[in-house]
Every structure is written in structure tokens, then in C-alpha cells.
Amino acid sequence: MRKKTFSLCLAISLLASLSLRAEDELPFFRGVSVSADVFGWIYPIFVSDAYYNNEVSLSANLLNRFFPVVETGYGHCNTVGELYGIRYTTAAPYFRVGLDYNLQYKNPSPAGFIFCGVRAGYSRSTYDVSAPPVTDPVSGLAVPFQLSAVPCRALWGEALVGIRTHVWRGFHLGWTIRYKRLFSNCTSQNGNPWFIPGYGVHGTETFGATYQLIWNF
Amino acid sequence: MSSLTSPSLRPLKSFRLAAVLTAVMLLAACGGDDCVINNTVTANMAFYLSDGNPCQINDTLTVSVVRVQGDSVVLNRKLGATGLSFPLGYASACDTFVFRFARMGVSDTVFIRHDNHPYFISLDCGTAMFHTLTAADCTHRLMQSVVITHPEINYDAQENIQLVFGN
Numbered sequence: 001m002r003k004k005t006f007s008l009c010l011a012i013s014l015l016a017s018l019s020l021r022a023e024d025e026l027p028f029f030r031g032v033s034v035s036a037d038v039f040g041w042i043y044p045i046f047v048s049d050a051y052y053n054n055e056v057s058l059s060a061n062l063l064n065r066f067f068p069v070v071e072t073g074y075g076h077c078n079t080v081g082e083l084y085g086i087r088y089t090t091a092a093p094y095f096r097v098g099l100d101y102n103l104q105y106k107n108p109s110p111a112g113f114i115f116c117g118v119r120a121g122y123s124r125s126t127y128d129v130s131a132p133p134v135t136d137p138v139s140g141l142a143v144p145f146q147l148s149a150v151p152c153r154a155l156w157g158e159a160l161v162g163i164r165t166h167v168w169r170g171f172h173l174g175w176t177i178r179y180k181r182l183f184s185n186c187t188s189q190n191g192n193p194w195f196i197p198g199y200g201v202h203g204t205e206t207f208g209a210t211y212q213l214i215w216n217f
Numbered sequence: 218m219s220s221l222t223s224p225s226l227r228p229l230k231s232f233r234l235a236a237v238l239t240a241v242m243l244l245a246a247c248g249g250d251d252c253v254i255n256n257t258v259t260a261n262m263a264f265y266l267s268d269g270n271p272c273q274i275n276d277t278l279t280v281s282v283v284r285v286q287g288d289s290v291v292l293n294r295k296l297g298a299t300g301l302s303f304p305l306g307y308a309s310a311c312d313t314f315v316f317r318f319a320r321m322g323v324s325d326t327v328f329i330r331h332d333n334h335p336y337f338i339s340l341d342c343g344t345a346m347f348h349t350l351t352a353a354d355c356t357h358r359l360m361q362s363v364v365i366t367h368p369e370i371n372y373d374a375q376e377n378i379q380l381v382f383g384n
Binding site for chain 2: 079137139145189194
């Protein structure tokens with residue numbers, strides 16, 4: 001883990017030093033920003049409370065070009081499938097680290113900028129499943145179906161594009177659309193998780209979105 | 218050509234780049250899960266001779282599973298059988314199968330011990346019960362031995378048990 005962190009810092013420093021050729025007069029560090037994802041708060045109120053993620057993030061502005069980001073949140077899922085009446089529940093924290101890249105760094109605008117970025121996400125959770133009884137094909141008797149605290153450690157990557165717009169003083173609004181790909185699957189003897197906190201509904205690939213309130217310091 | 222790199226058009230280029238990246242992400246994530254037609258998994262048994270060659274039963278074979286409320290037929294009067302597939306019990310740890318050879322008028326009994334694993338597929342595809350075979354044995358009128366070749370019983374269509382007959 002230390003090696004990975006060191007490699008990430010080295011890569012950021014290298015990219016930043018390359019960009020310094022034309023921007024020697026500008027400061028390397030240009031502040032930090034804190035943001036909260038309102039999509040995760042609005043979604044369960046107005047759309048569905050079956051599953052959602054609440055998250056906040058911290059990012060640094062380097063040369064107005066590179067934005068190393070740390071994101072953390074809490075994912076919830078408590079839903080019943082319509083077809084089979086299966087109840088699935090889980091709730092756990094998750095973490096992401098990554099980097100955003102300002103696509104308009106050469107032409108800065110006070111209105112905001114478009115950016116792309118990458119993330120590495122991790123969550124460690126357990127999930128419960130309860131389903132209507134299943135019929136034993138040998139005895140013909142009904143057998144209860146219950147899974148409790150099935151462990152899941154998930155690692156995934158994200159590629160994203162987004163927009164950040166200036167609203168007032170240090171306050172900005174922004175959104176991101178994220179393509180997510182699961183690297184480590186949580187498949188166990190008892191099956192796959194249906195929802196992974198921070199990632200979303202289980203599958204090799206999925207999508208996500210954030211709508212953020214951002215404060216620059 | 219120079220206008221393409223003018224500062225006034227750079228935001229537009231960035232927007233186009235972001236739009237292309239979004240489209241690529243949307244296309245990359247297309248796809249979905251397919252459900253299996255039948256959620257019940259079966260153990261796959263094949264018949265062998267003691268020299269290791271597959272064999273065919275030149276008799277009328279009936280296989281039934283022993284239950285408290287009366288036996289249930291798994292294979293009914295099959296001529297020339299080379300194997301069979303059958304479900305295992307969800308609540309029981311051991312299932313007993315009786316093989317009746319009509320022409321020879323003899324029967325053998327196979328005992329299969331297994332662990333049961335409730336398996337969650339998805340909210341849309343339901344649940345299943347997978348098994349791990351732990352032991353197998355048989356009586357020895359015509360049968361010589363029972364060998365577990367692949368203990369995991371799931372949706373993989375592979376041979377799980379070899380039933381070996383004397384030559």
C-alpha cells in the first residue's frame with residue numbers, strides 16, 4: 001500500500017514538474033476543496049430508497065491542472081425484489097482515491113472547467129439475504145433460505161468526466177458521470193453480492209453519477 | 218487550421234473531448250445478466266468399468282431416491298443407460314439411491330453424502346442450492362465402487378461421480 005501511494009505521488013510530481021516549463025511563475029499548490037455529493041441525498045427522497053451512497057470528498061488543486069482526490073462515503077441497500085420476493089440488505093463505508101485532470105487548464109475560465117479523472121475504490125462489507133422457502137427436490141419439503149453476514153471485499157476502478165462551475169466566491173457546483181469496472185469479485189460459496197457500497201449494483205461494469213456542492217479554500 | 222487552436226475554441230474542444238469520453242463509457246458498460254432457465258442443479262453420474270472405460274448398462278435400469286414419504290423415481294426403466302443426472306436434497310446431508318436392474322433381478326444402493334450451500338444469484342434471477350460432495354459409497358452386487366471426480370455441484374455441466382461396475 002505504501003509503495004502504491006508513493007508511486008501515485010511520484011507520478012503526480014512528475015506530471016506536475018513537466019507542466020512547470022510553461023508555468024514557472026504560477027504556484028504549484030493552489031488550495032483545497034471539500035465537496036458533498038447531493039445526488040446520494042436526493043435520490044432516496046425523490047426516486048428510490050432501495051439503495052444509495054452518501055459521500056464527501058477532499059481534493060487539492062495543483063497548478064489548476066491536477067486534482068488529487070480522496071472520497072469517502074457510506075453505502076446503503078435495503079430492498080425486496082419484485083419477482084422472487086428476495087430481501088437484500090447491506091450498509092458499509094467505502095473509500096476512493098484518484099486524480100482529476102482539468103481539460104481546460106491552458107485556457108482557464110472563471111466560470112469553471114471540464115475535467116476527466118480516474119479513481120480506485122474499495123469497500124469491505126457484509127450482506128444479508130432472505131428469500132421465500134425453496135422446495136427440496138428430493139423430499140418435497142419447504143426449506144428456508146437465509147444468508148447472514150456474507151463477507152465482501154470489493155476493489156474497483158472508475159473513469160469519469162465532469163464539469164465544475166463557479167457559483168459564488170469559493171462555492172462551486174459540479175457533476176460527474178462515472179464508468180465503473182469491478183477488479184476483485186466478491187463471489188463466494190453463497191453467490192454474488194447484489195449491491196456493493198460505493199460501487200453500485202453488482203456486475204463487471206456499471207455506471208454512477210455524482211452532483212456535488214464544492215467549497216474551495 | 219490556426220483557428221482550431223485559437224483560445225476561443227479551446228473550451229469547445231474540451232467539451233467535445235468530454236462528450237467523446239462519456240460516449241465511450243456508455244458503450245463500454247452495455248450488457249446485462251441472463252438468468253438460467255432452471256435453478257435446480259443436478260449431480261452428474263457416469264458409468265464405468267473397472268478397467269477405466271465408460272460402459273453402457275445392457276439392462277433395464279430404474280433408479281429411485283429413498284424418502285420418508287415413499288421413494289421417488291429418478292430414472293424410469295431406461296435401457297442402455299450410460300449415466301444419469303439427479304438433484305440432491307436441500308435439507309439432508311445424505312441421499313440414498315436404489316439402482317434396480319430388471320433383467321438380472323438385482324439391486325444396488327448408492328449413498329451420497331454432501332454439504333448444502335444456499336446460493337443467491339440475484340434479485341431478478343432468484344436463488345439456488347449448490348452442493349459439495351463429501352463422501353460416497355455403494356453396495357457391491359454389481360457395483361464395485363463410487364468415485365467423486367468433481368465434488369462441487371453447481372451450474373457447470375461436468376461429471377461429478379463415477380459409478381464403477383465389475384467387468
